[in-house]
Structure formats: structure tokens, C-alpha cells
Amino acid sequence: MARIGVDFGGTQIKAGLVDERVVVRSAVRNTRDAAGPSDVLDLVADAIRELTSTPESVGFAIPGEVDGNGRCWRLPNVPGFEGVAVADELSRRVGCRVVVENDATVAALAEMVYGHGRQYASFAMLTLGTGVGGGLVLNHQLWRGTHGFAGELGHLPIDRQQGWPCACGLLGCLESYAGTKGLLATYRELGGGEATTILELANATRAGSAAGRQTFERMGWALAVVISGIQNVLDLDAFVFTGGVSASFDLIEPALRATLGKVAFAPPLAAVPLLVSELGAAAGQIGAALLPTL
Numbered sequence: 001m002a003r004i005g006v007d008f009g010g011t012q013i014k015a016g017l018v019d020e021r022v023v024v025r026s027a028v029r030n031t032r033d034a035a036g037p038s039d040v041l042d043l044v045a046d047a048i049r050e051l052t053s054t055p056e057s058v059g060f061a062i063p064g065e066v067d068g069n070g071r072c073w074r075l076p077n078v079p080g081f082e083g084v085a086v087a088d089e090l091s092r093r094v095g096c097r098v099v100v101e102n103d104a105t106v107a108a109l110a111e112m113v114y115g116h117g118r119q120y121a122s123f124a125m126l127t128l129g130t131g132v133g134g135g136l137v138l139n140h141q142l143w144r145g146t147h148g149f150a151g152e153l154g155h156l157p158i159d160r161q162q163g164w165p166c167a168c169g170l171l172g173c174l175e176s177y178a179g180t181k182g183l184l185a186t187y188r189e190l191g192g193g194e195a196t197t198i199l200e201l202a203n204a205t206r207a208g209s210a211a212g213r214q215t216f217e218r219m220g221w222a223l224a225v226v227i228s229g230i231q232n233v234l235d236l237d238a239f240v241f242t243g244g245v246s247a248s249f250d251l252i253e254p255a256l257r258a259t260l261g262k263v264a265f266a267p268p269l270a271a272v273p274l275l276v277s278e279l280g281a282a283a284g285q286i287g288a289a290l291l292p293t294l
């Protein structure tokens with residue numbers, strides 16, 4: 001029997017036939033080939049059928065939020081998903097049980113089972129990319145919250161009055177400081193010029209750009225503000241970072257550590273381990289395949 005994990009990204013939909021922590025085979029579709037929710041679900045079902053005609057179960061990680069029955073609250077990248085019964089619709093197409101979950105929460109699940117979560121019972125996951133997502137694991141259990149919104153760490157407030165507009169409609173969320181768009185805008189504002197990718201920004205910083213260094217310092221400061229708040233509430237064992245920007249974590253960590261030392265309520269809260277995930281790009285598929293086993 002075949003367990004399937006599907007990762008719905010901004011550019012690709014990746015379905016994987018998963019055995020424990022190994023993606024045995026993948027089927028990939030272009031997200032842009034889908035015009036709306038029904039197209040997306042057809043593409044996902046098509047990719048799954050390429051892998052097997054008899055899936056045992058399907059886990060589906062989406063860049064949005066769902067309730068406990070797999071009905072979508074919000075999926076900003078693709079208009080029209082609000083209110084769609086994603087789990088039921090996909091289940092009807094592929095003929096097996098489907099469990100749907102937020103992609104950052106799925107990353108936390110993969111980390112809990114196969115990554116740093118084996119060593120740390122309670123941790124927060126931060127996915128650093130175009131957006132900033134989050135997931136929470138408390139005492140070896142995924143914490144979804146009452147309605148499925150737990151761990152939306154990217155939209156914790158840094159500055160609700162003077163901050164930049166966030167994709168969610170509010171001002172000054174963490175994401176507007178630590179997401180790709182915010183970082184590139186900060187770099188421009190500080191006189192660094194036009195960088196188009198985080199890799200370019202990181203390379204300029206490593207080559208000595210003061211604007212680049214200050215950009216990553218500001219990100220570290222914003223992360224510290226949020227992490228200290230989370231620590232005051234939950235007193236976790238660790239924070240784990242993943243996503244494209246986490247490859248530049250060495251540029252972020254010094255300012256993050258320094259600020260955390262100043263703003264955390266007590267020294268043990270500031271001394272929390274800050275770790276980068278080692279699971280790699282397949283974590284979404286691997287974590288998604290775990291969803292029906294919870």
C-alpha cells in the first residue's frame with residue numbers, strides 16, 4: 001500500500017510516494033497551470049494517479065489554513081479557495097482518505113518525527129521564505145489550535161502603527177520584516193540597491209555590504225522580538241528554522257542572539273537553542289504523508 005504526501009508550493013505541486021522519511025518517487029505539476037481550486041485539485045489527483053492507482057492515504061500541505069475537516073479558511077496564492085472542502089473534494093477524486101494541513105505546520109510535523117523534534121519535545125518551527133510561516137509542537141504533539149490557526153508566527157506584531165503593510169492586510173507583521181519582499185525592500189531603503197533574490201543579498205553581505213549586514217541585523221532583531229514573546233508564553237525547548245532564507249541563518253543569528261539576550265524575560269528563555277532544519281526540500285512531502293497517521 002502506498003502513502004502519498006503532496007506539497008503545494010508557489011511554483012510546483014509535488015506529490016510523493018513516501019516510505020518513512022524517504023520519497024520513493026515524485027510526480028510534479030506546475031502550479032501556474034491551474035486557474036482555480038478545481039484545476040488545482042485535478043492536477044493534484046492527476047499527479048497522485050501517476051504514482052499509484054491505489055493510494056492508501058493522502059496528506060496535502062497547502063500554503064493556507066484549513067479547519068479540522070479540511071475545509072479551507074484562506075489560501076492567498078489562489079483566489080477562490082475560501083470555503084472549499086479541500087479534503088472531501090480531493091478524496092472524491094482519488095478514492096481514499098485525505099488530510100489537509102497548513103504547510104508550515106506540516107514542516108513542524110516532519111521535524112517532530114524525523115528532525116530536531118526527536119531531541120526537543122516542545123519547539124516552534126519558522127519557515128522563512130516569500131512568506132513567514134510557523135508551526136508548534138508541544139510535548140511531542142502537533143498543536144493545531146481550536147480552529148487550525150495555531151502557529152501563525154509570521155503575523156505576530158512588530159509594529160502595528162509604523163510598520164510596512166503585510167500581505168495579510170495589517171501593518172508591521174514579522175513577515176513584513178523577515179519575508180523575502182521585506183528583506184529586499186529593507187536592503188533598498190538602506191542604500192544597498194536592487195537585489196532580486198535573497199541569495200544575491202546574502203552574497204553582497206558576505207562580500208562586505210553594510211546595507212546587507214544591516215538588513216539581516218534588522219531581521220534578527222524582528223525575529224528576537226517575536227521569539228521573546230513566544231518564550232514568555234510557552235518557554236519552549238528550541239526554535240527550528242527552515243525555508244530558503246534559513247540558508248543565510250549565520251548572517252541573522254548574531255543580531256537575533258544579541259537582541260534576545262536583552263528582551264527575553266529571563267536568561268533561560270534567551271538561551272533557547274536556535275536550529276536550522278536538516279530535512280531539506282522533501283520535508284513537505286514527508287510531513288504531508290504523516291498527516292493521516294496522526
Ligand SMILES: [Zn+2]
Pocket residue numbers: 154155166167168169170173175
Ligand atoms: Zn501579516
